[in-house]
Amino acid sequence: MPKLLKKHRFAYLILFLALLSFAFFFSRFWPNKILQRYLAVAMGVFYFFWGVITHVKSTKITSEIVFEYLAISMLAVLLLILITL
Amino acid sequence: MFKTYMPKAKKRRSSRSLRRRKKTTFKNYLNNLFFPGKKNRYRPQLLHPESLMIVSFLVLAVFALFNAIRFFPSLADKILGFATNIDVNQVLISTNEERAKIGLPPLQINEKLNQAAVAKAQHMFSEQYWAHSSPSGLQPWSFIKNAGYVYKYAGENLARDFDTTGEMVVAWMNSPTHKENIINPNFTQIGLAVVNGTLNGFNTTLVVQMFATPGAVEVQKTAQGESFTLPSMADSSVNELPEEKPDISVMESELAEAEDLGLVEGERTASGKILFSPVYLTKTFFLLIVALIILTLIYDSFISNNRRYERIVGQNFAHIMFFLTVGFLLILFRGGSIIP
Numbered sequence: 001m002p003k004l005l006k007k008h009r010f011a012y013l014i015l016f017l018a019l020l021s022f023a024f025f026f027s028r029f030w031p032n033k034i035l036q037r038y039l040a041v042a043m044g045v046f047y048f049f050w051g052v053i054t055h056v057k058s059t060k061i062t063s064e065i066v067f068e069y070l071a072i073s074m075l076a077v078l079l080l081i082l083i084t085l
Numbered sequence: 086m087f088k089t090y091m092p093k094a095k096k097r098r099s100s101r102s103l104r105r106r107k108k109t110t111f112k113n114y115l116n117n118l119f120f121p122g123k124k125n126r127y128r129p130q131l132l133h134p135e136s137l138m139i140v141s142f143l144v145l146a147v148f149a150l151f152n153a154i155r156f157f158p159s160l161a162d163k164i165l166g167f168a169t170n171i172d173v174n175q176v177l178i179s180t181n182e183e184r185a186k187i188g189l190p191p192l193q194i195n196e197k198l199n200q201a202a203v204a205k206a207q208h209m210f211s212e213q214y215w216a217h218s219s220p221s222g223l224q225p226w227s228f229i230k231n232a233g234y235v236y237k238y239a240g241e242n243l244a245r246d247f248d249t250t251g252e253m254v255v256a257w258m259n260s261p262t263h264k265e266n267i268i269n270p271n272f273t274q275i276g277l278a279v280v281n282g283t284l285n286g287f288n289t290t291l292v293v294q295m296f297a298t299p300g301a302v303e304v305q306k307t308a309q310g311e312s313f314t315l316p317s318m319a320d321s322s323v324n325e326l327p328e329e330k331p332d333i334s335v336m337e338s339e340l341a342e343a344e345d346l347g348l349v350e351g352e353r354t355a356s357g358k359i360l361f362s363p364v365y366l367t368k369t370f371f372l373l374i375v376a377l378i379i380l381t382l383i384y385d386s387f388i389s390n391n392r393r394y395e396r397i398v399g400q401n402f403a404h405i406m407f408f409l410t411v412g413f414l415l416i417l418f419r420g421g422s423i424i425p
Contacts, residue, residue: 030259067134
């Protein structure tokens with residue numbers, strides 16, 4: 001794990017800051033649930049592209065990995081959207 | 086002629102082996118789901134994209150089930166109950182506390198405004214809408230006028246489905262338009278209603294705040310009638326208010342007396358107890374899903390590191406970070422909504 005973090009430290013720093021910002025704005029936007037839903041979608045899209053770009057840069061990418069990031073992002077967005085309904 | 090004969094003992098053995106096979110199949114299934122091995126291409130089946138899609142459908146199905154329960158009021162009352170701990174006296178205390186923070190005098194409860202607030206809440210339930218103006222174009226001010234109150238200025242705050250009074254007042258204070266009503270120095274009187282009912286098929290708790298400044302006629306009426314006294318600075322601006330901050334303890338004792346003025350709280354369910362709040366029920370289920378995925382990711386990382394599997398899969402550490410954020414947001418999420 002530390003090796004992986006060292007290798008992709010810039011990518012992980014971006015991910016960490018982005019997730020922190022999403023969490024901050026998600027709680028800040030309450031009780032405006034519409035904005036919270038937009039933010040949840042933005043977070044899912046960001047994570048999907050972050051995963052694909054990180055893997056493309058490391059030259060290790062397969063269709064299965066793309067689908068994995070897609071499925072994970074979709075599940076997370078679904079959970080956050082449903083809770084705000 | 087050759088006849089097959091199976092002894093009883095052998096039959097017993099075969100049923101035992103069937104049971105054992107079933108047990109083995111279930112164990113294999115769990116192994117396949119959570120343990121990285123040859124069968125699942127060295128990645129727990131739960132983390133495969135197709136399994137994650139199935140989990141998404143499961144989430145949707147369970148969410149639909151929770152909502153389906155809400156459409157059967159008798160069943161929903163038994164299982165879900167009303168999801169609120171809103172206390173009408175606390176609404177008044179919290180509102181006046183927010184005013185006290187900036188040196189404004191507390192709002193006084195007015196019986197006619199209370200009636201207007203209840204009428205508005207009941208109208209929203211009977212006409213099935215959630216807005217300041219009704220679908221037929223009825224404005225909030227109509228309810229105040231119908232209650233026989235003559236106002237100079239008036240305002241309305243609405244909220245629904247909040248779990249606690251504190252959360253609701255914080256939500257109002259986060260919204261500029263609602264905050265403007267709460268800390269408006271022109272308003273001197275308030276009417277409140279907390280009413281439970283069914284709105285668009287859902288058990289709902291509506292909270293209505295009616296703010297007003299009495300007009301000259303209302304002041305005259307009050308002066309002639311009961312011993313209700315208006316604050317002396319009714320029409321003054323913030324700058325003209327006395328510098329001395331109101332004493333909250335005195336204010337609270339006054340509010341305790343104000344209970345007799347007839348603050349209105351709607352009918353509760355038969356038991357009056359909350360069994361499961363729909364938001365918390367959904368939240369708990371979603372958190373279980375997130376926890377299961379995070380634990381599987383951690384276990385997968387541990388096993389693959391120990392056994393030095395060479396595989397091309399998504400980055401577990403990133404997935405864990407992502408789902409931890411989702412879990413954190415689910416925990417922090419608070420229900421309730423207000424109309425901008």
